[in-house]
Amino acid sequence: MATTVKPLSSPIPSPLKQSIPPFTPWISCKSIVDSIASSFASASQCLSRRGHVSVSVAFNPSGNFDLSLYDDEDNASKVPPPMPPSEGRLEVVIDNEVIHSLDLTPFHAATGITSPLSVDPKEYLDRTIGFTINYKREDEYDPRELSEIPEIRLWFVRLDAAYPWLPVLLDWRAGELARYAAMLVPHQMSMRMGIVFNPEALELFIMKKVFIVYSWFKQHNIPKPRLKASDMARMLGFGIGDDLFNLIDQHPS
Template identity: 50%
Template sequence: MTTIPLAVDAIHCLDTTLAKQTIASCQSTSGWANRSPDFDFAIDYPREATDPRELSEIPEVRLWFVRLDAQVPYLPLLLDWKSGELGRYVAMLVPHQFHPTEGIQYNPEALEIWVMHRVFTLHDWLASQGMEGRGRIKAMTQMLGYELEDAFLTCSPRAVVGSAIATSGELQGELGNRR
């Protein structure tokens, strides 16, 4: 497990340097692409004792993660999913509500858009690295409650665009079944 510390100064300055350096140092080791995901974040952001917000509900923290996501779009593949880090990361990027008993409740349409964007981004990035990643992408979408059909990533871009213009229900059919 590699923990990326995130201090309040870095958040306020939108400084992602330490996170990018930590990720890059792990990528420089041989076989990094075949390792199990193992990054998490230790966020140090002081709040008033009466502030009930989760970290993903604080705009400054979310903005820092939006910046990191733009710079390291493949980061979801490297996070420690088993500890819930993928869910926390997505909560930084996708509108949601937090319920004390039910946990994070993502906005369904926003989550669907994020998942589709991430599937295409990761598929293209993995291909550019010479790596096969369908299994990892499918596992990621399953963690978020989606079943990605095998044929989805093999269909032509024209077929995908045609279905993406269709209604949300038809798009969901292309994506697969939501659990």
């Protein structure tokens, strides 16, 4: 049984634009699940159809970025800007001192989450979590976006390592999931297209988070864990089939 992770064919509201080269309709990748057990040999390939989805992906067949070729405003997907922060969400405010010291205290204080083992997802799924990044650049003319600054990205890497299921609790409607992904997934910036993700890295990121979130929800008896994990992937432009969840259920970790 082959497992498929299929990018969605229609744009989804997101702070990121999507433009994918038309000359790569199908790309084969080695299945992420085939290493779970030898019985998964039939799942040795996953086919990802490239179409317009909500997350920017631009690349050429050699695997290198080629922004000059596809950086075309007319061909980029038209998606609405992110909505305002959800009312009542938990706001994590970080600044230079917090970032440079890799201090997670502001996250703990804002959310009440101090241990990954003591979190009840029910308390956070409706309220959601967002970030305010008050970062002052040493050079006021520094043109980099926040997701391009290594110190900021490293802070988010540490946060994600401590709480790997965090993406599912973020304020998706306000674009927090897409911005969080930009902190962790290799990408380049385009003046017209916005964030341009490395496609293979984005796919791996999504798959890893689906595995983590689905198991976490089942552990806490959250209703419809497949739907919620799939919705998270959908927000980044990918559809997850039931065959993947069936494999996970048949061979739990």
